[in-house]
Amino acid sequence: MKFFILAYKNLKRRKSRSFLTIGGVAVAVAVLVCLLGFNAGYQEALTSDVDKMGYQVIVTAKGCPYEAATMILSGEAGLRFMDEDIYNQITSDPDIDKITPLLAQLTYDPEKQGGRGGFTNYLGIEKSYIELKPNVKFKSGGWFSGDNANEAIMGYEAAESEQKSVGDNISIPDKNITLTVVGTFERTATQEDGTVFLPLKTTQRIFDVEGKLTGIGIKLKQLENISEFEERLYPIASIQVISMNQVKGTILNLVNSAKILIMSVAFIAIFVAIIGVINTILMSVLERTQEIGIVKAIGASRLDIFKLIWMETLIICTFGGIFGSIVAIFGGNLVELLVRNVMPYAPGGKLLLITPELLLFSFLGVIIIGIISGLYPAFKAASMRPIEVIRSGE
Amino acid sequence: MRVLAIRADKLKKIYSSIYEKIVALREIDIKIKKGEFVAIMGPSGAGKTTFLNLVGCLDILTSGNLEIMGYNPVEFNEGKLSRIRIEKIGFVFEDFFLISSLNALENVQLPLIFARNYKNNNRPRALLKRVGLGHRLTHFPNELSGGELQRVAIARALVNNPQILLADEPTGNMDTKNAQGIFDLFRNLNRKEGLTIIVATHNVRLGYSTDRVIYLNDGEIEKDERLVK
Numbered sequence: 001m002k003f004f005i006l007a008y009k010n011l012k013r014r015k016s017r018s019f020l021t022i023g024g025v026a027v028a029v030a031v032l033v034c035l036l037g038f039n040a041g042y043q044e045a046l047t048s049d050v051d052k053m054g055y056q057v058i059v060t061a062k063g064c065p066y067e068a069a070t071m072i073l074s075g076e077a078g079l080r081f082m083d084e085d086i087y088n089q090i091t092s093d094p095d096i097d098k099i100t101p102l103l104a105q106l107t108y109d110p111e112k113q114g115g116r117g118g119f120t121n122y123l124g125i126e127k128s129y130i131e132l133k134p135n136v137k138f139k140s141g142g143w144f145s146g147d148n149a150n151e152a153i154m155g156y157e158a159a160e161s162e163q164k165s166v167g168d169n170i171s172i173p174d175k176n177i178t179l180t181v182v183g184t185f186e187r188t189a190t191q192e193d194g195t196v197f198l199p200l201k202t203t204q205r206i207f208d209v210e211g212k213l214t215g216i217g218i219k220l221k222q223l224e225n226i227s228e229f230e231e232r233l234y235p236i237a238s239i240q241v242i243s244m245n246q247v248k249g250t251i252l253n254l255v256n257s258a259k260i261l262i263m264s265v266a267f268i269a270i271f272v273a274i275i276g277v278i279n280t281i282l283m284s285v286l287e288r289t290q291e292i293g294i295v296k297a298i299g300a301s302r303l304d305i306f307k308l309i310w311m312e313t314l315i316i317c318t319f320g321g322i323f324g325s326i327v328a329i330f331g332g333n334l335v336e337l338l339v340r341n342v343m344p345y346a347p348g349g350k351l352l353l354i355t356p357e358l359l360l361f362s363f364l365g366v367i368i369i370g371i372i373s374g375l376y377p378a379f380k381a382a383s384m385r386p387i388e389v390i391r392s393g394e
Numbered sequence: 395m396r397v398l399a400i401r402a403d404k405l406k407k408i409y410s411s412i413y414e415k416i417v418a419l420r421e422i423d424i425k426i427k428k429g430e431f432v433a434i435m436g437p438s439g440a441g442k443t444t445f446l447n448l449v450g451c452l453d454i455l456t457s458g459n460l461e462i463m464g465y466n467p468v469e470f471n472e473g474k475l476s477r478i479r480i481e482k483i484g485f486v487f488e489d490f491f492l493i494s495s496l497n498a499l500e501n502v503q504l505p506l507i508f509a510r511n512y513k514n515n516n517r518p519r520a521l522l523k524r525v526g527l528g529h530r531l532t533h534f535p536n537e538l539s540g541g542e543l544q545r546v547a548i549a550r551a552l553v554n555n556p557q558i559l560l561a562d563e564p565t566g567n568m569d570t571k572n573a574q575g576i577f578d579l580f581r582n583l584n585r586k587e588g589l590t591i592i593v594a595t596h597n598v599r600l601g602y603s604t605d606r607v608i609y610l611n612d613g614e615i616e617k618d619e620r621l622v623k
Contacts, residue, residue, distance in 0.1 A: 003507060006496075013495045294491040297452055298550065299480025300508040301473055387452045 003304075007311035014284065018316060021280040025320020025366060026327055028273035031266045033328035033354060033362045034335050039259050041353030043252060049347040050244045052190050054132040055100070055217035057226060058242045059090070059233070065242045081212040082239055089236070090216070095229045098219040100128040103203045103212065109173045120158070121195045122172070124203025132217055136192065141166035141183030148201040153183040157193040170196070175206050273320070274373045281313050281377040289384065296386035309378035310371070317370025321363045328362075329354055397464075399558055399590040400426040400449055404458035407444050407613075418444040420613040421458060426592065426606075428557070431584040433601035434594045436610035442594035443562055445610070449592065450483050450560045451475040463557055480509050484551030488563035490543040492535045492550075498522060498542075499531040502549045509554050521549040525579060541572030548579060552589075559583070561593040565600060577603055 011018040061080035087101045103124035112118035127143060130136055139159075144151045154164055159181070164170060168181045179198070187193055204210045220229060223245070230241045285292070292305055300308075332352040339351055404421040419441045426432055434442045447453040448460060451467045460467060463482050467475055479485075492501045502518035522531055525545040535543060544564055551559055561580070565573030577600045583589045584605075595601050602621065609617035 002512065006504070006507060009495045009500075290491070291493060294487070295493075295504070295508075296476065297450070297479065297485050297487075298505050298508070299476055299554065301476040303473070304476075304508050387447055 003307060003311055004315075007308055007315055010284070010288075010308075011312055011315055017280055017283075021276050021316050022319045022323060024273045024276040025317055025369075026323035028266070028269040029321050029324025029362055029366050030327040030331065031269050032365070033325060033358060034332060034352060035259070035262055035266050036358055036362070037328065037332065037352045037354040038335070038339065039255070040355070040358070041351045042255055042347070044353055045347035045351055046248055046251060049190055050248050052133070052135050052188060053217070053244060054134060054136075055098075055219050056223050056244055057218040057220060057229070058244065059086070059216040059218065059239050060214065060242065062238055062240050065240055065247070081209060081214060082216075084211045084213050086236060086239055087213060087216050090233060093229065093232060095220050095222070095225045095232075096218055097221040098128060098132045100132050100217045101126060101200055101213045102129075102215040102217055103200055103207075103209065104214045105203060105207045105209075107173055107175075111173070120172075121191075122203060122207075123192075123195050123197050124200040125197055126200050129197075129217070132219055133188075133192075135188050135190075137186045139184045139186040141181070144182060144199045144202075147199050148205065149182075149199055150177060150179050150202060151182045151199065152179040153185060153197040154181055155185050155193045155195045155197070156187040158196050159184040161194075172206060177206055270369065274369055277313060277316055277370065277373045278376060280316065281309060281374060282380070284312070285309060285377045285381045288381075292381050292384050293386040293388070296384070302382040305384075306378045306382040309381045310374040313374025313377070314367065314370045317366050317373075321366040324366070325359050325363060328359075397428050398425055398461070399428045399430065399463060400424065400592075401461040402445075402448075402458065403460075405445075405448065405455055405460055406457040407441075407448060407453070408456045417613050419448075422610075422613070422615050424608065424615070424618075426590065428590050429584070429588040431580065431591045431605045432593070433604040433607045434592060434610060435596070435598070435601045435607055436616070438596075439612075440610040441613040442610055444613075446560045446562050446592065446594055449558070450485055451478050476508075480505060480554055482557050484548075484554070484556035484559045486544065486547050486551050486559065486561040486564045488566040490535070490540075490547045490567075492543060492546055494535050497532045497534050498527060498538065498546045498549075501535070501546055502553050505550060505554050511554070517555075518549065518553055521552055522546070525549050539572070540568050541575060544568065544572075544576055545579070548576070552583070556589075558590045558592065561591065563594055563596065565595065565597060573597065573600060580604075 059082075061082040063080055084101065087099075090096070091099050105122045105124070107120050107122065108117065109120050110117045112120065126147075130143075139156065141153070144153070152170055154162070159165065162170065164181050164184075166181055166183060169178050170181060171178050185192070198206070204212060220226060226241075226243055233239065233241055296305065332354055336350070336352045402422060402424040404423065405419055406417070406421050407419040409416045409418055422445075424445075434445060436442055444453070448455050449462060451462065451470075455468065462478065465478060465482075467478065470478065493504065496504065499518055499522060502522055506512065506518070519531065522528060525548055527542060527545050527549070530538060530542060535546075538546065548564075559580070565576050568576065580591050580593065581603070584591050591604075593601075593604065601607050605621055607617070607619045607621065608615060609619070
């Protein structure tokens with residue numbers, strides 16, 4: 001039998017108390033891991049979303065640039081219309097490498113999701129859209145037969161959920177029109193997976209918005225030239241130029257500000273856990289006063305007692321760290337689901353990035369907490385004089 | 395001539411509080427040779443436990459001199475005192491003081507942990523067999539009788555091979571038969587292993603079954619009798 005086993009057996013004596021304290025530490029660790037994991041995951045997912053967009057700059061009708069950016073990122077419709085002429089006007093700009101017009105529309109389909117109803121996103125595009133999107137690849141079928149054809153290309157999830165494949169027909173509710181599916185895209189892990197793509201002209205015709213666009217996606221030859229590019233577009237009063245990098249930076253700044261607030265909550269949870277650990281160990285020391293005296297009487301040194309009590313604290317924190325990590329790994333999906341429901345815009349991909357490094361960091365953190373919180377009870381126990389504690393029990 | 399295990403010269407102990415001063419030992423002189431089996435007797439408050447605590451390096455004397463196996467505990471810090479306790483002295487208490495979460499074998503193994511003696515794995519088992527508890531190794535304290543508990547405590551006190559065994563009212567919580575059994579065990583350890591044993595007891599019959607009875611009263615030696623066997 002060694003110190004560790006002795007410490008473990010001491011904790012086993014008050015099972016429920018030890019278990020509850022371990023639970024408190026585990027909750028604190030899980031909260032910390034989830035928060036740090038969320039921060040890293042959100043940043044990575046947002047960067048991935050923006051990179052996958054293909055365009056670094058979007059031109060939209062004047063309004064809130066961040067609202068417009070998140071709408072485009074999340075594939076939502078509802079953007080203001082701008083004239084298609086603007087597209088023709090700026091397409092020859094010398095700084096533009098690639099450019100594509102976009103027309104997003106949204107319809108409510110009461111038959112969707114097995115009769116529960118739901119919205120369908122339609123995006124009117126031209127072939128330049130595919131050239132701008134390196135990750136968009138055909139799973140089956142191909143491009144539309146004509147610019148005004150009643151045809152559709154379905155995003156991966158849209159095709160899966162509607163059980164549609166090339167050759168099938170789809171209809172747009174209230175528009176009394178039937179479209180033939182001519183292609184499906186592979187999964188991109190972005191909002192595009194749930195979108196139905198139509199030729200731009202067809203979209204304008206069906207939704208009765210001839211000559212209108214909701215946005216223009218642009219890839220510049222040199223991103224550094226964005227200021228000059230913006231300046232040249234400045235005279236067109238009805239539009240705004242949005243840099244996706246700026247949008248990304250702003251969203252991350254907002255998330256980071258929220259993170260500080262949430263982290264302070266996490267630190268309160270950790271602080272409460274520390275108090276819980278100190279309380280548990282201190283109670284156990286006070287309850288075992290006489291026993292500690294006896295153990296000293298049979299030869300345990302101050303250092304032995306200090307080590308023993310300290311080890312008990314470390315065992316609690318180690319188990320708390322392990323359970324907290326397990327909870328974070330398996331409960332992370334639930335947290336992600338909650339966050340997605342609460343946040344106005346959440347990027348695709350995994351929001352909660354729990355890496356081995358993060359788990360190790362949190363685990364080491366909790367061990368350090370254990371070392372610190374064990375100090376006082378261990379010191380108190382080690383300072384007991386055997387004769388006094390034996391006599392106190394007589 | 396046998397070497398002294400304990401030498402106390404003008405040993406004095408005063409317990410002080412803000413209300414009063416209690417003189418527990420009044421400058422007593424005692425010499426106990428190695429291998430002696432001594433009973434310390436006397437009424438409650440006579441100073442028996444105080445004497446054992448001083449000899450066991452659990453308490454600090456007020457004045458006088460004390461040598462234990464040639465060491466002067468007054469000169470030692472707490473770390474060295476715990477070394478002496480673990481290497482030279484075995485303790486047995488009236489209330490056994492076994493650890494309830496450990497079984498008999500683990501209780502006996504306990505001092506080995508503090509002595510960093512992880513190799514001497516057979517001794518606890520052998521000692522428990524020696525005290526007649528070879529069949530109770532994995533029993534927990536709440537599964538043992540008073541006599542058995544004290545036997546476990548004795549095995550624990552002996553596991554680090556001490557030179558002095560101190561027992562404070564070891565039979566106080568026992569019936570006559572069990573008490574006699576414990577004293578027989580002490581006698582056996584004393585005769586076969588030459589262990590110096592000092593027992594504080596109220597039990598006159600058991601006290602007089604040792605080699606020497608030191609009778610304390612009010613902190614002073616009233617009688618020091620060597621018994622002819």
